[in-house]
Amino acid sequence: MTSPTQIDELRNEYRNRQVRWGFIWALTCAVLWGAWYVPGSVIYAESPFVDAPTSGGGYLLAAVVVTILNAVAVLIAMAVWVAVLGKTKDYGRTLRQVKISRWYLPAGLAGMLAIFGSVVAIAYIGAGFSAVAALLYPIVGALAARAWYGETITKRAALGIVVIVLGGVVIFAPGILGEISGAGGGAWLGYLGGVCAIVGWGLEGAIAGRALDVSDPDVGLTLRFTAEVAIWLVIVVPICSIAAGATFWATIGAALASPTVLLLLVLLGLTFGFCYVSWYKSFPLIGVGRGQAIAALYGPLALVWLYVFTLEPPGLEFVIGGLIAVIGSFVLFTEKRDVLEVLRAVPARSTRTSTSARQEA
Amino acid sequence: MSNKQSMHMKGYVLQLFADRGPLWTDAVIDAVEAEYGVSGPYWRGTVRLTLVDLYAGGLLSEQEATVDPERTQGEERVLFKYALTDFGRERMAQSGLATNRGGVPA
Numbered sequence: 321m322t323s324p325t326q327i328d329e330l331r332n333e334y335r336n337r338q339v340r341w342g343f344i345w346a347l348t349c350a351v352l353w354g355a356w357y358v359p360g361s362v363i364y365a366e367s368p369f370v371d372a373p374t375s376g377g378g379y380l381l382a383a384v385v386v387t388i389l390n391a392v393a394v395l396i397a398m399a400v401w402v403a404v405l406g407k408t409k410d411y412g413r414t415l416r417q418v419k420i421s422r423w424y425l426p427a428g429l430a431g432m433l434a435i436f437g438s439v440v441a442i443a444y445i446g447a448g449f450s451a452v453a454a455l456l457y458p459i460v461g462a463l464a465a466r467a468w469y470g471e472t473i474t475k476r477a478a479l480g481i482v483v484i485v486l487g488g489v490v491i492f493a494p495g496i497l498g499e500i501s502g503a504g505g506g507a508w509l510g511y512l513g514g515v516c517a518i519v520g521w522g523l524e525g526a527i528a529g530r531a532l533d534v535s536d537p538d539v540g541l542t543l544r545f546t547a548e549v550a551i552w553l554v555i556v557v558p559i560c561s562i563a564a565g566a567t568f569w570a571t572i573g574a575a576l577a578s579p580t581v582l583l584l585l586v587l588l589g590l591t592f593g594f595c596y597v598s599w600y601k602s603f604p605l606i607g608v609g610r611g612q613a614i615a616a617l618y619g620p621l622a623l624v625w626l627y628v629f630t631l632e633p634p635g636l637e638f639v640i641g642g643l644i645a646v647i648g649s650f651v652l653f654t655e656k657r658d659v660l661e662v663l664r665a666v667p668a669r670s671t672r673t674s675t676s677a678r679q680e681a
Numbered sequence: 682m683s684n685k686q687s688m689h690m691k692g693y694v695l696q697l698f699a700d701r702g703p704l705w706t707d708a709v710i711d712a713v714e715a716e717y718g719v720s721g722p723y724w725r726g727t728v729r730l731t732l733v734d735l736y737a738g739g740l741l742s743e744q745e746a747t748v749d750p751e752r753t754q755g756e757e758r759v760l761f762k763y764a765l766t767d768f769g770r771e772r773m774a775q776s777g778l779a780t781n782r783g784g785v786p787a
Contacts, residue, residue: 322747322748326748327746327747327759330757330759331746331759334759338737342737406719406723410689410690413687413692414689414692416687417688417689417692417776417778419775419776419777419781420689420692420776420777420778532738533735533738533740533772533776534691534695534772534773534776534778535689535691535692536689536691536731539689604733604734604737605733605734605737606737
């Protein structure tokens, strides 16, 4: 027979594990998001993207093609993932629940704008600016989730989010000043891209957090990428086809004919796909604000990954900024567990009333 | 009548609570296994995770906890009794789960 005290201990252990897994998923997202920058940067050094003209919208076209192929690669990776989990039928069932699945359309649109904005910011201003701009997205996500559906953001959580963002800014600040002063005539496109990344990823998280209330994270993410690919194919591809004509299709053809680009697309699909899976899985467990803030550790982690592959050591600002970001994540992780167990500020109809032991084993 | 052809698993779990009232973890697992023709540790874990998601999101509230190895395949595992919250009913209404019924058996 298990005593009420033992049941309480087991119950608390279970709930602690629930919260711990939320943080593990968010951290996994950060690791994979950081890793995505390796194939995400290398692909621009490969033909046909390396040959894109720097003027006349050549960069923009390259960014569009990379983002489309990235979305398709992630969708393929997710379709395999959902099949392995035995959830393919659940994907179809959720898709048919239109009042639920329709929310993944704006989530996909917001995410698509964020990814594209990020890629444009890299092309027109620089990777440092793009990374810092994106790091600000948890602030938008946390505020939107709180205003829209009352997600609990304590003062401590707000402090943790701000400290993590500050750490990211410290890491990239010296590089940004050089990038901004050296930005060319198309710089406004880069700034616009940065704003798209902040608002897009923040809003995507808030919208997804709402849809995930009533749908499975693995299935929900696959629906979100289905929506993104559909928007690209139905709206953007025809526009590009008219605007850029043969150049657009030649770029796609050359990319798909290159074995190196195909390998990079596989790596993009795996890193970005599973980073997104982890992101979506963390939201129901620790909330959109916390999940996004921990995932923002991708900034320092991207530099670690790039160092592993290029052996170019990051500067002192990386060490200082990285430490600040890690302190911020500890501020979040050490928050009181009872605050984290139930994430919404909703009046409960009934609360936990008793712990019972089975008297007859 | 079964609604397995139209309802996704998380939606079905919410409808179970709406129709039957507070339920223990093992009762939800039994219902899901019967509805979708699945079984084994993987699917039991999937249902438990779904319940954790719904609890953390405030759609379900925890009413009781117990340990009974006879109901958890001999393992010493916590079983929870959950109930649908008002917020859970509100989200079901907003997402069409309250009206789009496939006839969850009472």
